[in-house]
Amino acid sequence: ALGASTLHLGRPQYAWRAVIGLRHAWLSREIVVFGIFAGAAVSYAAVNWFGLEAFGVSASLRTGIAWTVAASGVIGVLCSVMVYAFTQKAFWTFPLTATRFFLTTAVLGIAAVWLTLLLMSSSGNAQAAEIIARRGELICKGLMISTALKLAFDALVFRHLLRKQTTVMKRSALLMIGPLKRETLWRFASGAFGGLVMPVVMLQLMSGASSSQTMILGSAAVLFVACLAGELLERYLFFAAVASPRMPGTLR
Numbered sequence: 001a002l003g004a005s006t007l008h009l010g011r012p013q014y015a016w017r018a019v020i021g022l023r024h025a026w027l028s029r030e031i032v033v034f035g036i037f038a039g040a041a042v043s044y045a046a047v048n049w050f051g052l053e054a055f056g057v058s059a060s061l062r063t064g065i066a067w068t069v070a071a072s073g074v075i076g077v078l079c080s081v082m083v084y085a086f087t088q089k090a091f092w093t094f095p096l097t098a099t100r101f102f103l104t105t106a107v108l109g110i111a112a113v114w115l116t117l118l119l120m121s122s123s124g125n126a127q128a129a130e131i132i133a134r135r136g137e138l139i140c141k142g143l144m145i146s147t148a149l150k151l152a153f154d155a156l157v158f159r160h161l162l163r164k165q166t167t168v169m170k171r172s173a174l175l176m177i178g179p180l181k182r183e184t185l186w187r188f189a190s191g192a193f194g195g196l197v198m199p200v201v202m203l204q205l206m207s208g209a210s211s212s213q214t215m216i217l218g219s220a221a222v223l224f225v226a227c228l229a230g231e232l233l234e235r236y237l238f239f240a241a242v243a244s245p246r247m248p249g250t251l252r
Contacts, residue, residue: 018031019031019032026079026082026083026086027083029079029082030076030079030080030083033072033075033076033079034072034076034079036068036072037069037072037073037076040065040068040069040072041069041073043065044062044065044066044069047062047065048062073105077101077102077105078098080101081094081097081098081101082094084097085097085098089168089242089244090167090168090169090172090243091168091169091172091238091241091242091243092238092242099153100150100153100154100234100238103146103149103150103153104150104231104234104235106146106150107143107146107147107150107191107195107227107231108227108228108231110139110142110143110146111143111194111195111223111224111227111228112224113139114139114140114143114202114220114223114224115220115221115223115224117131117132117139118132118216118217118220119217122213122217132206136203136206137203140199140200140202140203141199143195143199143223143227144195144196144199144200146195147191147192147194147195147196147227148195148196150191150195150234151188151191151192151195154187154188154191154234155188157169157172157173157176157241158173158176158177160172160173161173161174161177168243168244169243171243172241172242172243173241175240175241175243176237176241180237180240180241183233183236183237183240184237186229186233187230187233187234187237188230189230190226190227190229190230190233191226191227191230191231191234192230193226193230194222194223194224194225194226194227194228194229194230195223195226195227195230198219198222198223198226199223201219202216202219202220202223205219
């Protein structure tokens with residue numbers, strides 16, 4: 001995905017120039033940090049998949065790579081937040097954008113881990129099956145809590161509709177219930193279905209003796225796709241619903 005992201009450029013062969021502004025541009029920092037994240041993540045996945053012996057890696061070095069993946073991922077998301085917070089738009093302030101991005105990280109991270117564990121367990125991975133048996137309920141509940149927090153936070157924008165003055169945030173809320181009404185409805189429906197309804201279904205399937213592996217895997221796939229669709233729609237609204245102060249003059 002990181003490699004494909006350069007294809008939208010007019011001259012992809014000069015994509016390396018994006019890192020020139022590392023000292024002063026958040027976009028350059030984001031590119032560099034996510035590049036580190038991608039390299040560390042691939043390395044960590046390879047070491048765990050093929051084993052320490054295949055690469056001559058010690059357990060302590062694997063732990064170091066794991067922490068590099070986690071730290072660079074968090075820093076990368078923070079850089080993404082600053083790219084938009086730096087514009088000083090009311091809809092993209094640091095507290096609002098940071099909350100959106102990190103809750104998205106939590107929701108999709110949990111959903112992806114859950115689907116991955118089930119796929120590994122179905123292929124005979126004993127360690128994944130053990131994690132599901134011990135932590136499956138906790139993972140589902142964690143997804144439900146993360147989703148509930150994200151949906152509640154996304155809905156806070158509508159409180160600005162109660163204001164008499166037409167502020168920038170009220171204009172964003174009006175866009176979401178007006179021209180962007182369909183996308184807004186699908187965003188909340190997809191998020192609630194994938195992050196609230198499907199985890200309950202998963203818990204019931206796993207506790208039932210008659211549930212087949214195919215049924216559980218299919219439900220996990222639906223859960224992930226619904227969560228992903230909800231967050232993609234949220235990110236679309238993040239760009240489409242942003243409003244700027246009217247120029248010239250002041251807000252009315």
